[in-house]
Amino acid sequence: MICKKCGALGTITLRKKDIYCDVCFSINIVHKFRGCIGKNKILSKDENVLICLSGGKGSTVLLDLIHNGIVLDNHKKLRIRPLFLHISNGDVDRINNIIKQCKLYSFDVYIANIADYFEPNLKILNTNSLPIVNAEHNEKINNMFKDIPLSVYNDMMLKIKRSLFIKYAKLLDCELIFTAETTTSLAINLLSNISIGRGSQIENDIGFMDNRNEKIKIIRPMKDISQEELDNYMRIKQLTCINFDHHQENSIQSVISNFVGDLQENFPATVSTVCKTADKIGLHNDNKIKKDMKCIICESNLNRKNLKLSALEATEFSRLVSLLKPQPTPINSNDGLHTEDWAVVNSMHKSMFPFIHKTLCFSCSRNYAQMSQSQLTQTIQELILT
Amino acid sequence: MPVPCGTGCGKNAALKRPKTGDALCKECFFWAFETEIHFTITKGELFKRGDSVAVAASGGKDSTVLAHTLKTLNERYDYGLNLMLLSIDEGITGYRDDSLETVKQNRDDYEMPLKILSYKDLYGWTMDEIVAQIGRKNNCTFCGVFRRQALDRGAALLGVKCIATGHNADDIAETVLMNVLRGDIARLKRCTAITTGSEGTIPRVKPLKYTYEKEIVMYAHYKKLVYFSTECVFAPNAYRGHARALLKDLEKIRPTCIMDIIYSGETMSIKEEVTLPSQRICTRCKFVSSQEVCKACVLLEGLNKGLPKLGIGKSSKAKKMLEEYNARQNTLEQVIDDLNDTNIKKKSGKKRNGLTDKCNSKTCCSGNCNSTQNNMEDNSKINSLLDEYSLKETDKPVQQLNDVSDDEEGCSSSCGRLGGLGVGF
Numbered sequence: 001m002i003c004k005k006c007g008a009l010g011t012i013t014l015r016k017k018d019i020y021c022d023v024c025f026s027i028n029i030v031h032k033f034r035g036c037i038g039k040n041k042i043l044s045k046d047e048n049v050l051i052c053l054s055g056g057k058g059s060t061v062l063l064d065l066i067h068n069g070i071v072l073d074n075h076k077k078l079r080i081r082p083l084f085l086h087i088s089n090g091d092v093d094r095i096n097n098i099i100k101q102c103k104l105y106s107f108d109v110y111i112a113n114i115a116d117y118f119e120p121n122l123k124i125l126n127t128n129s130l131p132i133v134n135a136e137h138n139e140k141i142n143n144m145f146k147d148i149p150l151s152v153y154n155d156m157m158l159k160i161k162r163s164l165f166i167k168y169a170k171l172l173d174c175e176l177i178f179t180a181e182t183t184t185s186l187a188i189n190l191l192s193n194i195s196i197g198r199g200s201q202i203e204n205d206i207g208f209m210d211n212r213n214e215k216i217k218i219i220r221p222m223k224d225i226s227q228e229e230l231d232n233y234m235r236i237k238q239l240t241c242i243n244f245d246h247h248q249e250n251s252i253q254s255v256i257s258n259f260v261g262d263l264q265e266n267f268p269a270t271v272s273t274v275c276k277t278a279d280k281i282g283l284h285n286d287n288k289i290k291k292d293m294k295c296i297i298c299e300s301n302l303n304r305k306n307l308k309l310s311a312l313e314a315t316e317f318s319r320l321v322s323l324l325k326p327q328p329t330p331i332n333s334n335d336g337l338h339t340e341d342w343a344v345v346n347s348m349h350k351s352m353f354p355f356i357h358k359t360l361c362f363s364c365s366r367n368y369a370q371m372s373q374s375q376l377t378q379t380i381q382e383l384i385l386t
Numbered sequence: 387m388p389v390p391c392g393t394g395c396g397k398n399a400a401l402k403r404p405k406t407g408d409a410l411c412k413e414c415f416f417w418a419f420e421t422e423i424h425f426t427i428t429k430g431e432l433f434k435r436g437d438s439v440a441v442a443a444s445g446g447k448d449s450t451v452l453a454h455t456l457k458t459l460n461e462r463y464d465y466g467l468n469l470m471l472l473s474i475d476e477g478i479t480g481y482r483d484d485s486l487e488t489v490k491q492n493r494d495d496y497e498m499p500l501k502i503l504s505y506k507d508l509y510g511w512t513m514d515e516i517v518a519q520i521g522r523k524n525n526c527t528f529c530g531v532f533r534r535q536a537l538d539r540g541a542a543l544l545g546v547k548c549i550a551t552g553h554n555a556d557d558i559a560e561t562v563l564m565n566v567l568r569g570d571i572a573r574l575k576r577c578t579a580i581t582t583g584s585e586g587t588i589p590r591v592k593p594l595k596y597t598y599e600k601e602i603v604m605y606a607h608y609k610k611l612v613y614f615s616t617e618c619v620f621a622p623n624a625y626r627g628h629a630r631a632l633l634k635d636l637e638k639i640r641p642t643c644i645m646d647i648i649y650s651g652e653t654m655s656i657k658e659e660v661t662l663p664s665q666r667i668c669t670r671c672k673f674v675s676s677q678e679v680c681k682a683c684v685l686l687e688g689l690n691k692g693l694p695k696l697g698i699g700k701s702s703k704a705k706k707m708l709e710e711y712n713a714r715q716n717t718l719e720q721v722i723d724d725l726n727d728t729n730i731k732k733k734s735g736k737k738r739n740g741l742t743d744k745c746n747s748k749t750c751c752s753g754n755c756n757s758t759q760n761n762m763e764d765n766s767k768i769n770s771l772l773d774e775y776s777l778k779e780t781d782k783p784v785q786q787l788n789d790v791s792d793d794e795e796g797c798s799s800s801c802g803r804l805g806g807l808g809v810g811f
């Protein structure tokens with residue numbers, strides 16, 4: 001057990017083969033974090049940056065790395081003005097623990113509530129105190145999440161938080177947001193994205209930067225750090241996290257999370273392969289992007305590749321023929337149906353993809369269709385109409 | 387409580403469709419199933435009137451349902467296609483006998499001409515003969531490489547305009563996941579294409595691209611179609627195995643994920659600065675290859691020259707083997723020249739590609755997934771990757787190679803893996 005960097009006694013084995021000592025390992029983690037921000041040249045001096053904290057492992061390490069960076073007093077000093085935000089789902093214990101965690105570093109933290117999603121006029125919050133939750137909004141959010149499939153819940157939760165990060169960043173005068181996703185959590189998000197039809201949104205959801213909002217960019221400075229590295233860093237620095245970020249069980253995301261966990265355990269290189277794949281996936285470039293053509297839930301561009309036929313049309317067609325009795329089909333018709341048949345489906349509100357490409361992207365439309373049974377419909381419709 | 391058929395026909399539903407959640411009776415299901423494939427064929431512009439089309443027939447459920455449906459639709463909508471069945475006989479004693487019997491049954495049932503081409507016809511060697519030459523341990527390499535090219539060679543012999551394969555929606559979704567797991571960006575880009583094939587090659591089309599495996603099984607079952615179901619003798623590689631297991635788990639939670647994964651693959655863009663390996667035509671056999679001489683030709687060269695292990699494993703190994711052999715016998719300069727030639731040309735070709743030829747031309751990148759040959763550089767890269775993964779296969783160079791070369795040629799084209807009747811009620 002010899003550290004591959006300095007030759008001292010090794011204490012950590014990464015990916016089952018690379019041996020480091022505590023010192024070299026920590027230097028390496030800081031290097032990865034700073035390198036990720038540095039090489040992308042996104043920071044200007046003393047810029048306000050909103051740091052989003054969940055209390056999970058990634059968030060705990062991010063907090064520590066930021067603190068270590070800004071207390072330095074040499075040319076390596078991290079020159080940002082960090083502001084901290086936690087979006088709560090009402091868990092008071094967690095809020096108190098996050099306030100405590102920040103206090104250790106003498107940081108103040110803003111606490112918002114997920115129900116703020118429905119607040120049209122957000123106000124600047126007090127730091128280090130429980131948020132005041134609007135009862136009406138709270139009921140809306142509870143209704144929205146009642147009886148919806150857990151896969152949709154997980155996905156919507158991500159989108160709602162993203163939207164709130166941006167709203168609060170605007171309010172707090174930050175043009176940059178840092179979130180704490182690691183290589184491992186991004187591998188999970190990549191496979192989840194693919195599995196729910198968000199393949200075209202990978203660059204923004206998994207890449208270094210989410211560029212969908214014109215003013216505010218979301219940065220993922222921990223993207224080159226793995227779960228295994230987080231665990232070791234926390235052990236060395238004696239950090240404890242407040243909660244474990246995990247997905248609702250029995251969902252697309254939890255299945256993938258377990259799958260990636262197994263890969264991490266048995267084939268750790270596969271996880272980084274998956275993330276490298278993500279780096280090669282880009283956005284569909286269309287020069288004539290119209291500004292208003294964005295999904296109202298996830299802000300993804302609604303422009304799309306010109307495809308003769310895609311799984312979207314095929315699914316819509318499956319719905320159509322599943323509503324029609326077998327009929328003698330006109331030979332010359334392109335799809336074997338009378339044009340009026342399509343109109344019937346639309347008038348019955350039986351479309352598999354409501355509002356698709358008008359206000360919603362493929363996956364948000366899919367989510368919407370799965371939520372329609374709950375009382376969400378009205379809430380979302382208000383959003384769509386505003 | 388019986389559920390009524392969703393079309394309002396008055397009958398009771400026999401199944402719930404995984405793609406849409408709609409409940410249909412048998413009759414309405416048949417019509418929906420067939421009309422959807424018609425939609426795929428017309429919207430995807432798979433055929434032209436008057437085309438002769440080879441249906442890749444393995445005797446499995448996918449190819450049996452494909453042959454049946456194509457015949458039905460060709461008559462119903464007057465496509466004017468000249469359909470025929472094409473089967474490949476690898477010449478493995480006992481393995482194909484039953485499935486070829488099934489294909490012959492298809493021929494009689496659907497009144498389509500059938501051409502069975504053996505490896506002997508296509509390559510001059512049967513698998514049994516190859517095994518006798520090189521031993522059981524290495525035969526997967528040959529089988530994988532030859533199998534992927536066999537349909538192209540067979541279709542060329544038949545003089546058809548295109549090949550229709552039985553790849554279904556599950557196969558394609560699985561392939562998308564597999565290519566993400568192994569970081570194969572070039573195949574990730576190609577694998578959801580409904581038509582594949584570069585210029586000068588016979589295109590392959592997938593009329594069942596949007597058809598769920600479960601519905602194929604149900605259709606075959608209710609229509610009492612005769613098909614042969616067996617576990618494939620070609621075990622899936624490690625990545626496909628993982629991808630398959632993951633897809634099965636995802637599908638249990640949300641059956642629409644199969645379409646969603648395909649949609650992801652279809653709408654995803656590859657960054658412009660990423661250079662993809664180009665596809666070209668093998669100078670020997672004129673079939674698609676990513677290098678000057680395709681893998682099949684290298685293997686054949688080895689067999690015919692009495693150096694059967696040529697081309698198995700890393701290129702450096704093959705070269706060394708040849709050099710050693712040459713030093714001893716001094717008779718095989720030609721073979722070495724060929725190989726050197728391949729390597730040098732490949733390298734310069736890659737450079738050319740990286741610098742000037744942006745790989746966005748249709749001829750290059752809408753290429754044929756199925757018969758791509760991996761270049762040797764890829765192999766050694768994957769070999770080192772596999773070392774890293776510490777998969778058990780590492781000490782068996784054969785499987786590594788099979789691993790890389792295994793393309794979207796999943797079970798559908800080589801066997802009739804049976805899915806459960808899980809969606810019925």
Ligand SMILES: [Zn+2]
Pocket residue numbers: 003004005006007008020021022023024025
């Ligand atoms: Zn060290």
Ligand SMILES: [Zn+2]
Pocket residue numbers: 295296297298299300360361362363364365
């Ligand atoms: Zn969206």
Ligand SMILES: [Zn+2]
Pocket residue numbers: 391392393394395396397410411412413414415
């Ligand atoms: Zn019916």
Ligand SMILES: [Zn+2]
Pocket residue numbers: 617618619620796797801803
């Ligand atoms: Zn199989």
Ligand SMILES: [Zn+2]
Pocket residue numbers: 668669670671672673675679680681682683
């Ligand atoms: Zn060749």
